[in-house]
Amino acid sequence: MDKQFDKDLNIRLKTADNEKESALQLAEAKLTNIFRQELSNKANELLQLKSQNPALLTQELSKKETEITSMKARMQQAEIKQQLAVSVAVSSIEKERNQLANDLKNKEIASTLLEKSLQKNSKTPWLLGMMP
Missing domain, CATH: 1.20.5 (Single alpha-helices involved in coiled-coils or other helix-helix interfaces)
Known part of the structure; x- marks a missing residue:
């Protein structure tokens, strides 16, 4: 009976660890996607700024x-x-x-x-x- 309890406990612990690992991987993937999207947005914004009319940039600088x-x-x-x-x-x-x-x-x-x-x-x- 103790062996069965230990076995069930180990199975549940492994399942919990696996779920935790999956949740961490999912959260990491979500964060990676968010960061990639933000990086892409910033890169696009930078390209837009670079392509703006130089006179406008000169005016802003002034x-x-x-x-x-x-x-x-x-x-x-x-x-x-x-x-x-x-x-x-x-x-x-x-x-x-x-x-x-x-x-x-x-x-x-x-x-x-x-x-x-x-x-x-x-x-x-x-x-x-x-x-x-």
Whole structure:
């Protein structure tokens, strides 16, 4: 009974393997046909493009060159705008920095003058007290 079961199982496994192999071969054949058809279509399309009027190709090429030139001009314009924005920002920061440096310098001068004034004022009464 076990032998019969093993035999039936082996037969079913072989049948399943054969069906699987057949399905794979069929799928492969279908894919091959699809790829061949696509290749044939592309080859025909290429032949049509090659046989088109050269003036049309020149016109299309001219359009593409115009588009490229336009894109380059827009890129250059964007770069110039960006450089201008950076220059304005840097100029503003430099102006603020210079103003802060001047403010600091003015405060240092005022502090020095105040210090000298306080020193002078503190010496003056002492000198006045010594005079007859």
